[in-house]
Amino acid sequence: MNGLKMDFLSSDALLAHTSMEKIAMIVDKVKGGNLVIIEGGLIPEEEAELIETTMREIDIENFVGIDIYTLEKDKKSLFGISKKKAVGLTIIGPANTMKTVKKKSNFISMIANLGDSGASLH
Amino acid sequence: MQNIFRRFLNKLLGKDKKLKIGLYGHPNSGKTTLANTMTNDWIGKPLGLSSEIPHETRKVYRQEHVSINHNGVELDFDIIDTPGIATKIDYKNFLRFGLSEAEAKERAKEATKGIIEAIKWLDDVTGVILVVDATKDPLTQANITIIGNLEARKIPFVIVANKIDIPEATPERITAVFPQHTVVPISALHGENTENLYEAMIKRFH
Numbered sequence: 001m002n003g004l005k006m007d008f009l010s011s012d013a014l015l016a017h018t019s020m021e022k023i024a025m026i027v028d029k030v031k032g033g034n035l036v037i038i039e040g041g042l043i044p045e046e047e048a049e050l051i052e053t054t055m056r057e058i059d060i061e062n063f064v065g066i067d068i069y070t071l072e073k074d075k076k077s078l079f080g081i082s083k084k085k086a087v088g089l090t091i092i093g094p095a096n097t098m099k100t101v102k103k104k105s106n107f108i109s110m111i112a113n114l115g116d117s118g119a120s121l122h
Numbered sequence: 123m124q125n126i127f128r129r130f131l132n133k134l135l136g137k138d139k140k141l142k143i144g145l146y147g148h149p150n151s152g153k154t155t156l157a158n159t160m161t162n163d164w165i166g167k168p169l170g171l172s173s174e175i176p177h178e179t180r181k182v183y184r185q186e187h188v189s190i191n192h193n194g195v196e197l198d199f200d201i202i203d204t205p206g207i208a209t210k211i212d213y214k215n216f217l218r219f220g221l222s223e224a225e226a227k228e229r230a231k232e233a234t235k236g237i238i239e240a241i242k243w244l245d246d247v248t249g250v251i252l253v254v255d256a257t258k259d260p261l262t263q264a265n266i267t268i269i270g271n272l273e274a275r276k277i278p279f280v281i282v283a284n285k286i287d288i289p290e291a292t293p294e295r296i297t298a299v300f301p302q303h304t305v306v307p308i309s310a311l312h313g314e315n316t317e318n319l320y321e322a323m324i325k326r327f328h
Contacts (some may be wrong), residue, residue, distance in 0.1 A: 044270030065210025
């Protein structure tokens, strides 16, 4: 079956893992062709580690890397007023699958390329 | 006034302490061109080669004992020219530049190693110049990742809005998306506004 598997991970589910475990899990899933959607985001060091691990896993023919997209939300502050943004949602997928992505501040639209067929995700 | 600035710098740097400046940014954003312009300005010789093919800078090139002489103030430091950081490497993109399939695959493999090296260098630099192509969208995941990492590691950096000699360049867009950071519009190719960059570097990297 030519399908797209999407894994949604809550921030609570990720809390139980170390950074290394998180990265290994994400890369493993994405390399297998899956889309990973995470509640919240990765810390900058984890993002760097994710890129580094991805580079090690690229095999030129089948896995050419990842695409990462984030949706931000306003960060809540003590007085309810804040200009800071926090990552609300992170979408990580195989670069050769995530073909068309439109991104606005509160909206992401993508078309996943599944060989001959196509799937769209909004 | 210059003497005060020199004493201030000397005090901060010490005699043996060196500043290691990393050049980071997207492939083809002009990192090597900028490094060449800087070293040409300062020591009269280029640092590396620049190419139209992305990821040409596959290994880390270092130029030690580079000295800036700015209004009588001398600042010694190392320039580390690093490969572009990207989240994906597709060898098919290299085919467009006339490489054979085997060459393109080899280039792609080397590019992945270069990116790993570039990330490793983050642990070893004291200051970074993030080179952004002012003709393109600056809000990319790679730029966000680099800036996030620099902030988290408390590494001082200057953002360069490069290629302002091209009519489509909109350096103000870079200033707008990174308002909390120092953004200096320049043309590395023509050496335009590089004085402003050197001033910003002295301010930020002291």
